[in-house]
Amino acid sequence: MSGFRFQRKLVQVEEAQQAVLRYARLQAAERVPLAESFGRRLAEPVAASHPVPHFRRSGVDGYAVYAADSVDASPDRSVSLQVTEMIPAGSMPSQRVERGQAARIMTGAAVPDGADAVIMLEMTESSDDEVRIRKRMSAGENITPIGQEVLEGEPLLQPGRTLGAGEAAVLATFGYEHVNVYRKPRVAIFSTGSELLEVGSQLQPSKIRNSNSYMIASLVHNAGAVPLIMPILPDEPEQVEQALLDVLEEVDCIVTTGGVSVGDKDVLVDLFERWDGLLLFNKVAMRPGSPTSVGVWRDKLIFALSGNPGASFVGFQLFVRPFLRSAMGHPRAIASPISGFIGTDYSKGSAYPRYVRGVMKFDNGQVNVKPAGEDKSSIMVSIKDADCLIYIPAGGRGAAAGDQVRIFPIND
Ligand SMILES: Nc1nc2c(c(=O)[nH]1)N[C@H]1C(S)=C(S)[C@@H](COP(=O)(O)OP(=O)(O)OC[C@H]3O[C@@H](n4cnc5c(N)ncnc54)[C@H](O)[C@@H]3O)O[C@H]1N2
Ligand code: MOO
Numbered sequence: 001m002s003g004f005r006f007q008r009k010l011v012q013v014e015e016a017q018q019a020v021l022r023y024a025r026l027q028a029a030e031r032v033p034l035a036e037s038f039g040r041r042l043a044e045p046v047a048a049s050h051p052v053p054h055f056r057r058s059g060v061d062g063y064a065v066y067a068a069d070s071v072d073a074s075p076d077r078s079v080s081l082q083v084t085e086m087i088p089a090g091s092m093p094s095q096r097v098e099r100g101q102a103a104r105i106m107t108g109a110a111v112p113d114g115a116d117a118v119i120m121l122e123m124t125e126s127s128d129d130e131v132r133i134r135k136r137m138s139a140g141e142n143i144t145p146i147g148q149e150v151l152e153g154e155p156l157l158q159p160g161r162t163l164g165a166g167e168a169a170v171l172a173t174f175g176y177e178h179v180n181v182y183r184k185p186r187v188a189i190f191s192t193g194s195e196l197l198e199v200g201s202q203l204q205p206s207k208i209r210n211s212n213s214y215m216i217a218s219l220v221h222n223a224g225a226v227p228l229i230m231p232i233l234p235d236e237p238e239q240v241e242q243a244l245l246d247v248l249e250e251v252d253c254i255v256t257t258g259g260v261s262v263g264d265k266d267v268l269v270d271l272f273e274r275w276d277g278l279l280l281f282n283k284v285a286m287r288p289g290s291p292t293s294v295g296v297w298r299d300k301l302i303f304a305l306s307g308n309p310g311a312s313f314v315g316f317q318l319f320v321r322p323f324l325r326s327a328m329g330h331p332r333a334i335a336s337p338i339s340g341f342i343g344t345d346y347s348k349g350s351a352y353p354r355y356v357r358g359v360m361k362f363d364n365g366q367v368n369v370k371p372a373g374e375d376k377s378s379i380m381v382s383i384k385d386a387d388c389l390i391y392i393p394a395g396g397r398g399a400a401a402g403d404q405v406r407i408f409p410i411n412d
């Protein structure tokens, strides 16, 4: 057995993240119907192809008038105007409004030429083709001028932006029946370990059901990518090598869990000794997940996360998620931390920075966090309660209740 398992060069988390991001390639774009684009990332810039509004628009139901005709109008003195026509929203006025005239008009309709104000219906009385107005109007009142909301040519959306409600409204306004978004990266997920059972299997002595593949698949899905759950792999290097190679061409990256530590059966370590790929790192200054390893094989990243559920969860957040974000044009591949206060002592100091599964609470504009539960790397059950990772710097002390801490939210 070579000494490789024990001779590892330590890298800091930030260094390791940069090493990963150097291999991130922007996904190709694909055209999807607007209604199917929600949550995807835009792959083209969007600018206003016309002003909004593109016609002088009435903001109320009432009468389009010359403001100058209303100078003598007041609550106890009405001015009488001749009504020319009725303009519903969606119809063009058929004639100018001349002095002494008014056009009945609806909210959202095009204001006729000549008119420079719209008086609300409630401030008028009408009979036959006459309307009496009881308010002095100023020029421009209740009319939205062309381009007031958006000028023609105005840049509105940049590539990489996630499409949500406001973006959908913009795209629809400018006629994007289809929109270019970045293709979703496809991620093959392999769990390794001869102790693992498929989820549908009966429990057996010394065996456990594979939970990591499903946890990782959910994280991949949340990151906007496509998870492909592959069959469980036994601790046999040839089989692992073949299974990864078989899928490598069809995916954008591979995530494995398990087999990265110093055990005799730690199969990813064996793979890294025998393959023709490039190992980027195999030891990171972090807890949990210090044996997390990442390599490049035929131009694709292989994220070899620790088997311990807590460690693979953290490994995904720190390395796989930034890679996926970068591949989909996210302006900040690595999520920035927010600042908050830890509510309880966390006395487990460590030589490496710790990323503790945490729960956030917002009190009076302040973010307070506490650990989500037992934080050991081997613990699966506390992951369900975590909505962030609490960063505890390296050093013997840990953190005391009330300390200000960096917090990495888990969801975008
Ligand atoms: N002598 C040493 N032993 C260990 C060290 C060390 O430095 N020296 N590091 C420990 C640390 S830290 C971690 S983390 C783990 C890393 O283990 P591996 O990545 O090699 O993972 P496995 O050995 O395959 O499994 C660890 C643990 O996780 C369970 N597991 C694995 N896959 C799954 C899955 N898909 N679903 C649920 N649970 C899974 C597995 O059964 C083991 O219990 O090594 C420590 N040991
Ligand atoms: O890498 Mo292990 O998860 O630190 O316990």
Ligand SMILES: [Mg+2]
Binding pocket: 258, 259, 260, 261, 262, 263, 265, 266, 307
């Ligand atoms: Mg192991």
